[in-house]
Amino acid sequence: MSSNAKFSFKVLINKQKTKVLFAEANNDFVDVLISFLTLPLGRIVQVLEKHCGDKPPVIGSLTTLYKGLVNLDCSHFWTDVYKQMLINPITSFSDECHKLKVDINETQPDRYFACEDFSCDNSKMFNISMYHGYTCNCGKSLTREIRMRDVNDGGAFIVDGAASFIISDELLICPNEAGCSVIQILSKLGIADTDLGEIVNVTFGFNEVINLLKALLFSKTPLTDTILNKGQIDYTWPFDPLNLLPKVDKKDAKNSCKKIDLKVIVQKSTNKLLFAQANANFINSLFSLLTIPLGEVVCLMDGSSLFPNIDNLIKSMDRIEWYFKSYSTKTRLIDISKYNTLPFTEGERPKVYFYEGECPNSDFMSFSNNAGGPREEVYFCNFKRGKGSYVKRPGTYMVNDDLSVTPLCMLSSLSSLNALRIPFSDVTELVVNVGPEEVLNILKASLVSKSALSNGLSHLLMKQPKTEQ
Numbered sequence: 001m002s003s004n005a006k007f008s009f010k011v012l013i014n015k016q017k018t019k020v021l022f023a024e025a026n027n028d029f030v031d032v033l034i035s036f037l038t039l040p041l042g043r044i045v046q047v048l049e050k051h052c053g054d055k056p057p058v059i060g061s062l063t064t065l066y067k068g069l070v071n072l073d074c075s076h077f078w079t080d081v082y083k084q085m086l087i088n089p090i091t092s093f094s095d096e097c098h099k100l101k102v103d104i105n106e107t108q109p110d111r112y113f114a115c116e117d118f119s120c121d122n123s124k125m126f127n128i129s130m131y132h133g134y135t136c137n138c139g140k141s142l143t144r145e146i147r148m149r150d151v152n153d154g155g156a157f158i159v160d161g162a163a164s165f166i167i168s169d170e171l172l173i174c175p176n177e178a179g180c181s182v183i184q185i186l187s188k189l190g191i192a193d194t195d196l197g198e199i200v201n202v203t204f205g206f207n208e209v210i211n212l213l214k215a216l217l218f219s220k221t222p223l224t225d226t227i228l229n230k231g232q233i234d235y236t237w238p239f240d241p242l243n244l245l246p247k248v249d250k251k252d253a254k255n256s257c258k259k260i261d262l263k264v265i266v267q268k269s270t271n272k273l274l275f276a277q278a279n280a281n282f283i284n285s286l287f288s289l290l291t292i293p294l295g296e297v298v299c300l301m302d303g304s305s306l307f308p309n310i311d312n313l314i315k316s317m318d319r320i321e322w323y324f325k326s327y328s329t330k331t332r333l334i335d336i337s338k339y340n341t342l343p344f345t346e347g348e349r350p351k352v353y354f355y356e357g358e359c360p361n362s363d364f365m366s367f368s369n370n371a372g373g374p375r376e377e378v379y380f381c382n383f384k385r386g387k388g389s390y391v392k393r394p395g396t397y398m399v400n401d402d403l404s405v406t407p408l409c410m411l412s413s414l415s416s417l418n419a420l421r422i423p424f425s426d427v428t429e430l431v432v433n434v435g436p437e438e439v440l441n442i443l444k445a446s447l448v449s450k451s452a453l454s455n456g457l458s459h460l461l462m463k464q465p466k467t468e469q
Helices: 027-038 041-051 062-071 080-087 182-188 206-218 222-227 280-291 294-300 308-319 327-333 410-420 436-446 452-463
Strands: 007-013 020-025 112-115 141-148 165-168 173-175 198-204 260-267 272-279 353-355 364-366 375-377 396-400 405-407 427-434
Touching: 007 027, 007 222, 020 027, 020 222, 027 165, 027 206, 027 294, 027 308, 027 327, 041 062, 041 080, 041 206, 041 280, 041 294, 062 080, 062 280, 062 405, 080 280, 173 308, 198 206, 206 222, 206 308, 260 280, 260 452, 272 280, 272 410, 272 452, 280 396, 280 405, 280 436, 294 308, 294 436, 396 410, 427 452, 436 452
Parallel strands: 141 364
Antiparallel strands: 007 020, 007 198, 020 165, 112 141, 165 173, 260 272, 260 427, 272 396, 353 364, 353 375, 396 405
């Protein structure tokens, strides 16, 4: 889609022209709102860094986590491809996002690569990659691009032209259904008074959608701030610190899931976590957070992500489920079954099939299981080297409270303590056990706090005795 593409819709604003009461729009706008839920966290940081000028918004500790990843030398990863998988995570909704009227993710059509050796007889089922240069089971590289036979079925997520939708200022969506009165629809969205306002035609292009993404994350009234305030947004989110108290599941404490030993450096007088010394297992867990789509973050947190606007979009999925192009689209948006191990893994992808042509250059991929000729369903190859990790083992890293990661160096550790003006006599080392629940606590804190490590592990620090080293 052209970067100059635009779409229009109508909004009702109050008489004082200070608030958008609601918008009425077709599937183009709703598709854009849904697409926000498909963005991996790392990609959101990247998009804001690229398109928000000299002072892009900082998202809690996610921004520093992402920058630490970018600055970490490729020699620390099993292959350069693994680093690229983290820096540029591919959404499992690439096909849908490529059809958006305005796509701030600038999604490219999925690319698929098979073995460079035309005579390779390894099954394509496990030897197709979306990343150029991955290793085939035969040992050669997956560099031969296989074309996708595209199916243009109109629309991205919502059936094209199916209905119009009412969207509240807080991004609750409700279909404008026949048989529902205006009062009923507004009541569903929590809109009590239309204030006899003014109807205004609005046009959104690339810049407006970027502003809406910022407002989604940092505003209590995203439509008002995007449309009436022209994207002028305060980047500080007024969250309640009590909401960052770690969730501790007693049942999970007895879970047989293997936990990671993490050495944390703590100031004895305040019990404040200063930094941690971590192995590759913990770093893999942190970096994999950047690949989780925004919508699935909400689901992992039981519908409460600390971002009410995002929570509202997730709540709206049930209201508009009959308008999705397929039921599987909705379930993939909120599927969390993949996120129960460390490191967390990519979300569920739609089924895709490899079709072998009559000659080598006629092979193709398709989402259809009936595109003609012999086919194999593809299960994308994953972690052939490193056995489930991006970062090489062994290796030790320094993780600061804001989740910035650097290779561990004795001099840098001492420099950090000196910069904080903390005497060695006031410092101790503790070993804490970190499992999936703790990593989720860190994830939750990373969305809004610049001290995500100490916020996420505070319950473990409180349990530990202060011991001299």
